Amino acid sequence: MFSKILIANRGEIACRVIKTARKMGIKTVAVYSDADRNALHVEMADEAVHIGPPPANQSYIVIDKIMEAIRQTGAEAVHPGYGFLSENKAFAEALAAEGVAFIGPPVRAIEAMGDKITSKKLAQEAGVSTVPGYMGLIADADEAVKISNDIGYPVMIKASAGGGGKGMRIAWNDAEAREGFQSSKNEAASSFGDDRIFIEKFVTQPRHIEIQVLADSHGNTVYLHERECSIQRRNQKVIEEAPSPFLDEATRKAMGEQACALAASVGYTSAGTVEFIVDGARNFYFLEMNTRLQVEHPVTELITGVDLVEQMIRVAAGEALPFAQGDLKINGWAIESRLYAEDPYRNFLPSIGRLSRYRPPAEVVEPARAIRNDTGVFEGGEISMYYDPMIAKLCTWAPSRDAAIQEMRLALDEFELEGIGHNLPFLSAVMDHPRFASGNITTAFIAEEYPEGFEGAELPEDLLRRVAASACAMNRVAEIRRARVSGRMDNHERVVGADWVIRLQGQEYAVTINADREGATVRLNGSEYRITSDWKPGQPLARLMVDGAALVMKVARIPGGYRLRLRGADLRAQVFSPRMAELAALMPEKLPPDTSKLLLCPMPGLVVSLNVAEGDEVFEGQALCTVEAMKMENILRAERKGRVAKINAEAGASLAVDDVIMEFE
Incomplete structure (x- = not known):
């Protein structure tokens, strides 16, 4: 060793x-x-x-x-x-x-399967079903457009040496093929030092399911079952799970055996992953083989009990695998949520800066649940613009899929992260989405369910009532503390009222609180909730039990109430006495500033190019400029017809969020 x-x-x-x-x-x-x-x-x-x-x-x-x-x-x-x-x-x-x-694998296997073009040719020669496409080298954008027309739109433009969603674009027409080819080529060169591009048919309504393989140098090759990676954004995986809620045992076995045969055909050793597209009839098509450890490997480890990194090291040292295929069973269900430095409220654009607070949930391994957090950051550290925006991979395990999802909901709500934009609210919203909960997902899930982007989740009425009751119980604790500090409460005289009004998410509830030493009974619009918690004013995280069920919220004091964040929602909870509520209803609403005539930089980044000049007339959808951040190029387009009045940035300039790039008449 x-x-x-x-x-x-x-x-x-x-x-x-x-x-x-x-x-x-x-x-x-x-x-x-x-x-x-x-x-x-x-x-x-x-x-x-x-x-x-x-x-x-x-x-x-x-x-x-x-x-x-x-x-x-x-x-x-x-x-x-x-x-x-x-x-x-x-x-x-x-x-x-x-x-x-x-x-890792031998050079021959890397050469044969690590290159996306070569691997597809070898798979075709081996009789593996593959997605239609053009595997040759593509000289320029004109040729990319011609090939795309031959294949038929939509097409996927991909970097040959790519991975992690870098150097990938979907094109639905000639203009997108031309733009996508150049952007993919640029990203591929920047990220991998290899700008070769290939094009394949984009299969609509697919599920992305991959098989984990492990092989040693003694002729043993096994598959460690599958992972479903269908929740993707811009071809970047966001949520993965193992096993897949879609596969049956026959399909799983067929995919696993095919993956092992493909690995064995190139003399593969170490850990590797064979990726497939699976359609609604459970037909599967080879996409590529990744000759390395995958980002999402923890979910496989959680359902099999195998440390893949340890096995990679042992195989590299010449040891044989300590198990056979029959030893590898599926135990329970695991889910991974990728926490990215991407702001979901700004169309998931990258965010950089210092982590002023970073407190992940505690890692646990228990008979009925597990929480794991793979991370490379710490509180006070910085998220750089130079690398991938991943902050952490939060994983949960439980005996069933429903239980694993519930563990993930609570773990995400417990995850404290401040200082940068991040996708925690979005991850929480997906966990509560009925379509995800049902397992009826495809790689188009995010595009179909969030076509206008993510603007926060709205809590269902039953959960909203539990949150409202909890916020009022917490407010009572805070009011008692303020009364004692100010001297208004003397000799235990009750000066904190029992009747309150709370407003949140457009709803208003009348509340009466009856407290005792163990907790509080909250009557809210005719319903009663029993609430217990050890939360104290000033704590940023509240863990409560509401009628025996766990509820976790991030809490911050704001004028007139609290900012509450949970399950993808960001709520402003205003708590008033009945008379204050009457007066508050008379206050005018503050309107946001008008930025409709400005092109603002949506994230910290580098201006790669400007596509217009002062005085130019622009049309809806026209490319205005390209900004690069975290190795990804982002094309900013005109939202409506107009004329450029002033350009405030130049190519090569580094911009901060909301810097004005150009102004319109």
Whole structure:
């Protein structure tokens, strides 16, 4: 077994590998760029080596710099994580030449299956059903348009060396094919150092289901069942689960055996994933094979009990797998929510900044539930514009899918994160969505259910009443404290009233509170709720029991009441005495400022190009400029017809959120 390994990656996956290596008694080496000097993976590792400036193409994907770090530290093996150099044939060859073990598949397998174009050709030759497409190299945008017309719209434009949603676009017409080709090419070059692009038919209403395989060098290949990854946005997975709520045992077995056969045909060893599109009739079509560990691997670990990173290390050290296919059973259900630094209220645009508060729910492993949080950040740390916007992967496990979803609802509500925009509210809203709860999902789920973007969730009436009753009980505790501090409460004289009015989510409720030593009984518009909690004023998280059911809310004091956040909703709860409620109803509503004649930068980023000039007339949908953030290009378009009056930014400029890019007449 190795005594020291280097992790050629950063963030949560580097931390994840370090945890397993530590458990196995193996020392670890981290590498870091200038931007990651104080990163969590650097702190966790036994040693750390600086490898250059923040951009990945000057640090994390420069093979020579990683090789020099290996020589400096005497690492015997390298785990590449995912992304960066994980599927880079040249990197694996450089390690072999140096006599350093690659904790991944052989060079031949990387070359055969790591390249999306080559893998599809090999799959076709092996008789595997594949999605129609053009696997050759595409010279320019004109050729991309021609190929797209030959295949038939809609088409998927993809980076050959891609992954993680980078370098991928869906085109529904010639204009989108032309734009998508160039943006995919640019993102591919920036993220992977390889700008080759291919095009395939975009299958509507698909489910994205993948098979986890594991193989050793002794001829053993097994599949660890499937993961469903259909909840995606811009081809980037957001929520994954294992097993799939859609597959039957026969389909699972057929997909698993085909995945193993494909892996064996190229001499695959280590962990890998074969991805499929599955239609409504459970017909499945090969998409690609990822010759590395997947981001969503924790859900497989939770339902199988297998530490995939440990098995990767053992296989790389020449050991045989300690189990056979018949040993791998499905135990319960696991769900993973990817927490991203993306603001759902701004169409999920990237957000950067300092994490002023970062308090994930406690990790637990119990017979009936588990909570796991894979992360690479910490409170006070910064989210950089240079890398993927992932903050953490929150996972829950329970004996059934419904129970795993309920555990995820509570865990998301307990997750405290402040300082940046993030997608926690959206993740919570999906967990409560009836379509997700039913398992009737496709990769079009987000586009179909949130066509105008995400503007927050509205709580159903029964939950809203529980929240209202809880907020009033909490307000009573706060009022008693204020009365005692001010001296208004003397010798236990009751000066805090029992009758209140609460307004939230457009509703108004009359409330009467009867409290005792154990809690409070709240009568709200004719219904009664028994509420217990140890919440104290000033605590940002309230954990309550309402009629015996758990309720978790993030709480902040605002004038006249509280800001309450739970289940994807961001509520302003105003609590009044009956007389104050009468007066508050007379107050005028404050209107937001008019920004209709301004193009505001929707996220911190770099202006890549400007497509118009001052004085130009623009039309609805016309591209105005392109802003890059976190390796993704975002084309900003005109919302209506108008004329450009003034341009306030230039190509190459770094902008903050809401900076004015241009003004219109």
